[in-house]
Amino acid sequence: MASKRKIVAAVMFLLSLHLAILLAGFVAPYDPAAQNRDFPFAPPTRVRFVDAAGHLHARPFIYQCVARPDGIYEYEESRELRYPVHLFVVGPEYKLVGLWPSRVHLFGVEAPAQIFLAGTDNYGRDQFSRILYGGQISVAAGLLATGTSLLLGLLIGCVSGFYGKWLDESAMRLAELFLVLPWLYLLLAVRAFLPLHISPTQTFLLLVVVIGTIGWARPARLIRGIVLGAKNRKYVTASRSFGASDYYILRRHVLPHTYGILLTQAALLVPQYVIAEVTLSFFGLGLSEPMPSWGNLLANLQQYNVLVSYWWMFLPALALVLVSFGYLNVANAFHERLQSGST
Amino acid sequence: MNGYNLAQPERSAHGIYMQRLGCLATLFLACALSCLASSDPQPLQRGEELQTTDNEVGRYGGNLVVAQRSEPKTLNPVTAADAPSREVIGRLMADLIHINRASQQTEPALVKSWSMSKDGRVFTVKLRHGVRFSDGQPFDADDVVFSFQVYLDEKVHSPQRDLLVAGGKPVEVQKIDQYTVRFTLAQPYAAAERIFDSLAMMPRHLLEKSYAEGKFAQAWTLNTSPAEVAGLGPFRMKEYVAGQRIVLERNPYYWKADRNKNRLPYLDELIFLFVGNEDAQVLRFQAGDTDVISRVSAENYALLSKEAPSRGFELFDLGPSLEYNFLVFNLNDLKSRNLDKIANKQAWFEDLKFRQAVSSAIDRDDIVKLVYAGRGVPLWGNVSPSNKFWVDQALPHPSRSLEGARKQLKAAGFSWRGDGQLMDHQGQPVEFSIIASSSNAQRMKMATIIQDDLSKLGMNVHVVPLEFRALLDRVFQTYDYEASIMALGGGDADPNPELNVWLSSGGTHLWHLGEPKPATDWEAQIDQLMQKQMVELKYSRRKHLYDQVQELIGQNLPCVFLATPNILVGAKKNVANFRPAILEPNTLWNVEQLYFRQAGASGSGAAR
Numbered sequence: 001m002a003s004k005r006k007i008v009a010a011v012m013f014l015l016s017l018h019l020a021i022l023l024a025g026f027v028a029p030y031d032p033a034a035q036n037r038d039f040p041f042a043p044p045t046r047v048r049f050v051d052a053a054g055h056l057h058a059r060p061f062i063y064q065c066v067a068r069p070d071g072i073y074e075y076e077e078s079r080e081l082r083y084p085v086h087l088f089v090v091g092p093e094y095k096l097v098g099l100w101p102s103r104v105h106l107f108g109v110e111a112p113a114q115i116f117l118a119g120t121d122n123y124g125r126d127q128f129s130r131i132l133y134g135g136q137i138s139v140a141a142g143l144l145a146t147g148t149s150l151l152l153g154l155l156i157g158c159v160s161g162f163y164g165k166w167l168d169e170s171a172m173r174l175a176e177l178f179l180v181l182p183w184l185y186l187l188l189a190v191r192a193f194l195p196l197h198i199s200p201t202q203t204f205l206l207l208v209v210v211i212g213t214i215g216w217a218r219p220a221r222l223i224r225g226i227v228l229g230a231k232n233r234k235y236v237t238a239s240r241s242f243g244a245s246d247y248y249i250l251r252r253h254v255l256p257h258t259y260g261i262l263l264t265q266a267a268l269l270v271p272q273y274v275i276a277e278v279t280l281s282f283f284g285l286g287l288s289e290p291m292p293s294w295g296n297l298l299a300n301l302q303q304y305n306v307l308v309s310y311w312w313m314f315l316p317a318l319a320l321v322l323v324s325f326g327y328l329n330v331a332n333a334f335h336e337r338l339q340s341g342s343t
Numbered sequence: 344m345n346g347y348n349l350a351q352p353e354r355s356a357h358g359i360y361m362q363r364l365g366c367l368a369t370l371f372l373a374c375a376l377s378c379l380a381s382s383d384p385q386p387l388q389r390g391e392e393l394q395t396t397d398n399e400v401g402r403y404g405g406n407l408v409v410a411q412r413s414e415p416k417t418l419n420p421v422t423a424a425d426a427p428s429r430e431v432i433g434r435l436m437a438d439l440i441h442i443n444r445a446s447q448q449t450e451p452a453l454v455k456s457w458s459m460s461k462d463g464r465v466f467t468v469k470l471r472h473g474v475r476f477s478d479g480q481p482f483d484a485d486d487v488v489f490s491f492q493v494y495l496d497e498k499v500h501s502p503q504r505d506l507l508v509a510g511g512k513p514v515e516v517q518k519i520d521q522y523t524v525r526f527t528l529a530q531p532y533a534a535a536e537r538i539f540d541s542l543a544m545m546p547r548h549l550l551e552k553s554y555a556e557g558k559f560a561q562a563w564t565l566n567t568s569p570a571e572v573a574g575l576g577p578f579r580m581k582e583y584v585a586g587q588r589i590v591l592e593r594n595p596y597y598w599k600a601d602r603n604k605n606r607l608p609y610l611d612e613l614i615f616l617f618v619g620n621e622d623a624q625v626l627r628f629q630a631g632d633t634d635v636i637s638r639v640s641a642e643n644y645a646l647l648s649k650e651a652p653s654r655g656f657e658l659f660d661l662g663p664s665l666e667y668n669f670l671v672f673n674l675n676d677l678k679s680r681n682l683d684k685i686a687n688k689q690a691w692f693e694d695l696k697f698r699q700a701v702s703s704a705i706d707r708d709d710i711v712k713l714v715y716a717g718r719g720v721p722l723w724g725n726v727s728p729s730n731k732f733w734v735d736q737a738l739p740h741p742s743r744s745l746e747g748a749r750k751q752l753k754a755a756g757f758s759w760r761g762d763g764q765l766m767d768h769q770g771q772p773v774e775f776s777i778i779a780s781s782s783n784a785q786r787m788k789m790a791t792i793i794q795d796d797l798s799k800l801g802m803n804v805h806v807v808p809l810e811f812r813a814l815l816d817r818v819f820q821t822y823d824y825e826a827s828i829m830a831l832g833g834g835d836a837d838p839n840p841e842l843n844v845w846l847s848s849g850g851t852h853l854w855h856l857g858e859p860k861p862a863t864d865w866e867a868q869i870d871q872l873m874q875k876q877m878v879e880l881k882y883s884r885r886k887h888l889y890d891q892v893q894e895l896i897g898q899n900l901p902c903v904f905l906a907t908p909n910i911l912v913g914a915k916k917n918v919a920n921f922r923p924a925i926l927e928p929n930t931l932w933n934v935e936q937l938y939f940r941q942a943g944a945s946g947s948g949a950a951r
Contacts, residue, residue: 035795037709072645072716122713122788123795284781289791289806303784304622305642 007333014326021135025094028129029108029115033290034092036114036124039065041073041310044119052079060085064113083113119312121300125290127312131319134292138281139323141208141293142274146266148212149273153219153265154258158250160220161227172224175217183214187280200291207286211276219265223258230254260338267331271324278320294320382579382592384606391473392455393600398920400601401938406612407918408633409931410624414586414617418572419563420543421493421501430928431589431615435477436543437575437598439468439487440536444924444932447732447836449536453482453544453575453598463531463880470522475596476546477579478570484518489547489554491516499559505843505850506538509877531878533885537837546573565589577608577935589615599935609938613931620782628913629654635914635921637930640785641716644911651913659923661910663720663729668786668830669902670705670777670793672698674855674862675822685825688775691767692826696755698900700748703741704796710906714788718911722904724893725844729925730836733886735893748800765801774803775825778817781808786828789905793828818853828905829853835926838876838889845869845892854901865899917941 020027036042047060061084063077089108096102109115117128160171190210230236236253244252274294280286281295282302289296297316301307384403387393415428420436423429441452451457454468474482494501495513507514510530517525528535549571553562563572569580575598578591591613599607616633618624625643628636629650639647639658648658672692677685691697707721720727723741726734741747756768765773777793779786790806797804809817817824831844831851843849847861847870861867869892876888896902912923912930920936923929 033795035792037706037713037792040713072641123791284808288808289794303642304625305640305646309642309646 004337007330007337010326010329010333014323014330017323017326018139021132021139022097024129024132024136025096026102026104027106028094028126028132029089029091029105030126030129031092031094032125032130032133032292034125036120036126038067039075039114039116039120039124040122041306042075042116042120042124043310044312045114045116046077047085047115047117051082057082057084062109062113062115065116081113083109083115085109085115118315119310121297121313122306127297127315130292130297131294131316134294134297134316135319135323137204137287137291137293138274138277138295138320139270141204141211141277142270142272144208145212145215145273145276146269148209149215149269150219150262150266152213152216154223154262156216157220157223157258158227158254161224162231162246162250162254168224172221175220178214178217181214183276184279186214187211187276188283188285200287203287207277207280211273211280215269215273219262219269222261222265226257226261227254230257260334264331264334264338267327267334271327274320274323382581382595382611384593384597385595387600387604387606388473391598392471393598393604393606394451394455394471396599396601396607396936398601398933398936400603400605401609401919401936403605403609403611403938405610405939406614407610407635407934407937407939408614408616409635409637410616410618410627410633412618412620412624415565415589415615417564418567418580419560420545420574421499421503422560424502427615427617430931431591432543433541433576433928434578434591434613434931434934435572435574435576435580436545438539438542439470439544440539442537442540442835442926444926444928445922447926449540457536459535463535464528466526466528466535467519468524468526470524471598472522474575474598476573476575477594477596478546478549478573479596480546480548480573482544482546482575483521484524485521486544486547487524488516488518489551490543490545493545493550493554493559494542496554496559498557502850503542506839531880533877533879534837534839537835537839540835544575549573578613581612587617591615597935601936608935610934613934621784628656631655631915634918635912635930637912637923637928639911639913641718641908641911644718644913645716647913655917656913656915658911658913660718661912661923661925661929663727663907664910664925665727665730665836666830666832666907667722667725667727668789668828668905668907669722669725670701670789670826670828670905671854671902672826673822673824674901676855676857677822680822682823685823687771688825691773691775694755695899696751697757698903700751700755700800701797701802702900702903703744703751704748704800705793705903705905706743706796707906708743710789710792713792714785715906715908718909719906720909721906724897724904725832725841725902726893727832727907732836732882733838733889735890737890738893738897745799752800759801763801764803772803773801774805776805776807777826777828778807778809778814778824779828780811780814782811785908786830790828819856822856838873838885838892842873842877845873845896863899865895866901869895 042065045062045065047062049060050056051061061082063079064081064083065075066078068074068076085107086109087107089105090103091105091108093101093103116126118131119127121127121130156171160168187210231254233253236249239249239253277286277293278295278298281293282299284299286295287293294316300313306313411427411430413427415431416425417423417428418432418435420432423432438452439454440449440457442448443450453471453474455471457466457468459466470484470487476482491514493499494503495507497504509528509532512529515527517527519525550559550562553559565583569582572580577594577597579594581592582590593608593611597607601607616627618627621640621643624633624636625639625647627633629647631654644658644660651658673685674689674692677689711717711719711721724735724738728734752765757773758766760766760772767773777790779790781787787806787808794804794806814827818827818829832841843851844853846852847858847866852858855862858866861870872888872892876885879885879888910923910925910929914921914930917940919938919940920933921930922933924932926932
């Protein structure tokens with residue numbers, strides 16, 4: 001029971017993260033590419049309940065951020081007016097899930113004040129919005145690459161485990177080759193061969209394909225092991241003697257054994273591939289400006305002065321940590337359940 | 344006891360004698376050795392015509408450490424084209440007439456005097472007597488003639504050659520006697536003495552052989568033995584460790600002395616570390632590993648200035664540099680190059696109204712604010728406002744206007760689609776890419792700002808970061824680009840070094856290289872004006888001509904000028920005589936005068 005509750009909790013946590021990312025346009029108060037050139041490197045806006053006079057307010061509010069006249073990129077709050085945080089406000093247009101145009105945002109404040117929950121970058125772009133939109137790229141890349149890897153792994157693992165002989169031999173040697181490949185260098189090399197200005201969508205798909213394709217070896221080996229064990233069970237032999245086809249046996253008797261391992265593998269692979277995308281974008285090999293991805297956002301930290309001066313530029317890393325944590329938690333819960341199921 | 348006592352002084356006297364003899368021998372040996380290899384300053388000789396400097400008298404000793412972003416490519420003064428090489432070579436070599444970086448005026452260097460004929464064509468220079476190369480060999484008119492022979496040789500491909508050609512003919516160099524050389528120009532040449540600046544005088548005895556064999560371009564690489572590299576600069580080569588550092592030691596024969604007749608330089612060694620990028624330079628300076636830092640970005644300057652009081656260094660904001668950053672569109676002739684996609688877009692780029700629209704849509708003030716953190720100035724022309732002698736004050740500075748830009752685009756036949764995308768008159772969406780050097784964070788930021796500004800006109804702009812050499816290859820060789828952000832200038836305040844950029848035949852005529860004849864009327868006009876100012880000797884008339892050039896450039900926008908950064912430098916407080924300047928090299932131009940105020944307080948330990 002305990003493990004079941006654990007799974008539910010872990011999955012719920014992960015789902016809420018994904019929902020926020022999926023509905024980025026709604027949750028984010030601003031357009032991720034909109035530059036506020038009067039507010040480069042503005043710190044996160046403080047959401048308050050108590051005003052300057054000491055009065056408590058039920059509705060959270062913020063003070064407007066203004067640039068200090070004497071400093072470079074230094075700001076202070078103008079305490080004259082309170083700007084309450086409203087829910088479901090009308091703001092810049094976006095497309096929900098990329099399909100339905102809308103102007104309603106989860107929260108916001110009245111102009112001229114702006115709410116920057118995670119501060120702004122060098123161009124005064126709202127980092128909270130950029131993290132959410134960036135998550136769409138990074139997490140989608142992770143999910144799609146995982147799908148590619150698992151599909152390839154399942155295919156090769158099944159064929160190799162079920163038919164054996166030279167097919168098995170060659171597939172497994174190839175898998176070993178892929179396992180020892182230093183994937184980061186391979187990715188860098190692949191990217192270097194590509195034409196320079198391909199559109200953002202193409203870059204994205206390419207990233208996914210490259211990341212996903214080189215990761216098939218591990219799931220393939222695991223699945224092959226399970227298929228090897230399953231295909232010699234007595235009911236498989238019985239089924240075969242009744243004249244069942246290979247396809248039928250695979251589908252009915254062998255594949256169900258692999259579901260557990262597939263889920264665990266998926267939960268392990270997704271964060272790994274998200275990090276792979278982040279790494280590539282961090283090195284400037286992923287999507288280019290002004291599209292955000294977590295790697296692009298973190299790439300700001302390559303500049304020494306940003307690294308030591310603006311702590312909120314680390315926040316995209318926090319998002320990355322949360323997502324990785326969510327997935328590993330789920331993987332862990334699955335693993336526990338698999339083990340308790342087997343004993 | 345007694346006897347022993349008596350014997351003792353005797354023995355000791357003998358001992359002292361022996362010691363003295365030993366001392367003498369060592370001294371003698373040391374003298375002999377020092378004549379061969381030591382880098383201690385040589386005593387002044389009779390008849391040696393030293394230049395006396397007016398700096399604060401310093402003290403000998405100490406190693407000055409500076410960090411360079413990348414490793415120099417060569418030590419050959421004729422073929423060196425990259426900044427790190429020139430920075431090192433500049434300390435190893437000297438020129439006949441030098442531009443004082445602080446005053447921006449010319450002053451005698453290896454020559455003690457020069458005279459110009461009335462028609463401005465004949466230049467006669469008198470060399471200093473008794474000047475020796477850093478290997479001890481004497482320097483005279485033969486070395487001058489040899490050096491100019493090399494610079495003028497077309498087969499050597501020296502980038503400085505263009506400057507030495509006036510009226511289509513190279514300058515004639517003639518030895519009058521051992522210490523007198525005459526230069527004859529085919530036509531008068533404005534500010535002719537300025538062309539001698541940074542033309543290194545090379546030792547004939549070391550380089551004649553490789554020149555005669557036609558291998559001059561391969562001479563003096565980083566791996567050449569230090570004994571075979573000699574110059575007339577304040578330092579000489581000591582050691583090169585690939586990927587790490589270059590160590591220069593004092594040139595013991597240097598031809599400058601302070602007013603107390605101490606031969607310069609004061610420093611024992613000058614060490615260049617190769618650290619990779621600006622952030623690494625800042626970190627090394629912050630840690631105290633290096634003594635001087637040049638060209639800091641505004642953000643890093645702000646960062647360092649917070650720590651300056653506690654860490655014992657000082658920072659200087661010298662005001663706008665002479666460099667100009669600009670956006671340039673590819674207007675090259677692409678007919679034979681199989682670049683149809685780019686050739687199609689050239690129809691837009693060639694339209695002046697299009698370039699004007701781009702120029703008026705770009706928010707230069709925001710570039711200064713976001714890229715240079717306010718430490719810079721916006722530009723509308725190629726001459727920086729800090730170049731007071733030459734900047735055209737009348738040049739208009741139109742403020743940013745998206746409305747004006749839209750009008751211009753409309754007048755040029757562009758229109759807008761329902762979603763705001765700009766379309767040309769053939770119905771093609773306006774979409775192009777801007778390449779910029781990926782290692783230059785400032786230019787990458789400019790590209791991102793321009794991308795956003797132009798998106799407000801409905802242009803779909805992609806920013807493509809490229810490794811710098813790949814970028815140069817595209818701009819200068821393959822022409823496979825649409826627009827690029829680059830920077831030029833910074834060398835000298837005079838217009839003549841700019842000839843290369845603005846003459847339609849120039850090697851840096853970036854937007855349209857290799858024009859057989861001026862492609863447009865205004866380029867032809869600029870050609871004429873630049874040629875005219877080159878032969879005009881009177882400053883006011885030259886200024887008038889150059890003003891016209893600046894106006895033509897401003898009207899026709901072959902480059903969309905963006906901004907120029909302030910020159911920001913720093914040094915440890917104990918580095919004395921530190922006088923940074925706007926002209927390159929900003930900090931080390933008077934390295935021979937630099938010294939450390941307290942003994943052993945340098946960062947020398949760190950480099951070893």
